[in-house]
Amino acid sequence: MKAMVLCAGLGTRLGPLTQKIPKPLLQAGGHPILSFILQNLKLHHVQDIVINLHYGGEQIRSAFGSGESEGLNIIYSEEPALLGTAGAVKRVSEQFLDEEAFLVHYGDVVTTEDLSAMRDSHLKQKALLTILVHHRRRSNSALEIDENRRVLNFHERPPDSFWDTTESAWVNSGVMVMSPEVLSYIPEGAHSDWPGDIFSKLLPKKRVFAYPLTGYRIAIDSPERLQQWQRDMESGSFTGCPLRQLQ
DSSP states (O other), X not given: OEEEEEOOOOOGXXXXXXXXXXXXXXXXXXXXXXXHHHHXXXXXTOOEEEXXXXXXXXXXXXXXXXXXXXXXXXXXXXXXXXXXXHHHHHHTGGGTTTOSOEEEEETTEEEOOOHHHHHHHHHHTTOSEEEEXXXXXXXXXXXXXXXXXXXEEEEESOOHHHHHTOSOEEEEEEEEEEOGGXXXXXOTTSOOOIIIIIXXXXXXXXXXXXXXXXXXXXXXXXXXXXXHHHHHHXXXXXXXXXXXXXX
């Protein structure tokens, strides 16, 4: 299985922390976010990885290089203009067309999830798309699922009225396994995001499934979350291992 790690975002919600470095290079425990993402991919036999770049791209390229010394094959996709979380994947679609399934991983999400098991579930269900999900009170991207974990509906940036009647919901965890067929639903050369533009197009196929989180997961999208990740390391709640910086 191949993977794409989305690392082109500006990281503006992190304020001064990302004024000089891109978000995937923010550190906890002396290692950057991207080191932990790559290590978990490697643990699950994902060796061919595409990383998209925009803000601070040269820093990421310099830090991780080709990945050869760690048994990885990393290639980079430069985006002069941001294409969004789905548009970025479309731009390099030729990398995934011959795959039975491939993985898309947000570049600010740290997880110890068993990605091999997630892939196996995707293939067993003959899914078009499998989304890692977790329970949370309030989120930008909520899902409704049935007893078979089939996704019935998406709620992107749901209003307060949604949460007023929902104690907790399944929400998008930022890791997806997908079949190459998904690529045909993404417009060519245009900005598009998975939750806002693509998910709803896939629902009529009735082959979109949720995969409930079993491991650790945190999105480093604010200074508070970065601090929480550091505390989780210190307490032992997070036990992921970093891939050393390659260059």
